[in-house]
Amino acid sequence: FLILHTFSQKAWLALELDGRDYTLEEISLYGPNGKPDFFWELNPAGTVPVMVSCNDVVCDSEDILDYLNVDGEDTDGGEGGEEGVAYWRSLVKNKISPVGKRAVFASDPTELFALLVGNEDAGGGVDGKIVGPYLCGAVPSSADCAAFPFFWRIESEFGFPAECNKLKSWLNTCLSNPKFKKTVQKSWWWWW
Helix, strand or coil: CEEEECCCHHHHHHHHHHCCCCEEEECCCCCCCCCCHHHHHHCCCCCCCEEEECCEEEECHHHHHHHHCCCCCCECCCCCHHHHHHHHHHHHHHHHHHHHHHHHHHCCCHHHHHHHHCCHHHCCCHHHHCCCCECCECCCCHHHHHHHHHHHHHHHHHCCCCCCHHHHHHHHHHHHCHHHHHCCCCCCCCCC
C-alpha cells in the first residue's frame, strides 16, 4: 500500500488498523510547485488522500475506509454492528463535521456541545450513542477511524462538556491504542 496525503488521518488510521504493510508519503499541496505530476496522473481531481494498492487507486478518505473494510465482527447490538458503523460515519460526515466547522470558525462551541450532550427527550446526544469501549463495541471500526480525528481536535480546541463521560472514555481508549496514537501529530490544523 502507498498512501499520499497531507493530513488524512482517518485513512492513515484505517491503514494502521488494517495491519498490512504500507508506505506513507506526504506531498505538498501548496507552494511554488504544488502537487507533483505523478500525483495528478494518479488522481486528476487532485483530492487527497490517495491510496494505491496493487492496481487499484482509491481517492477520498471515505472510499479508503470502505476499501480497507476494517470493521470488526465483535460489535455489540444497539448502535453497534454494520448499522452502527453506517450511523456513526454518517453522523461524523453530516453533523459533527459541519457543526464542528461552525464552532471553530465562530470560536463558539455552543451548538457543538448541544449536539454532543443532546436532549434525552429527543433521543439523546452523541455521547449517549457510544456502545463502548469503541463507538460500536469491543473493537475499533471504520466508525472510529472517521470520528477520531474530529473528536480529538474538538477536545483539543474546546474540551468536552462535563456530561460527556462516554465520549471522554472513548477518546481515552483510542489514545491508549498504539495504532490510534501513531496518527496523532503534534502540529495539526483544522480542515473541512
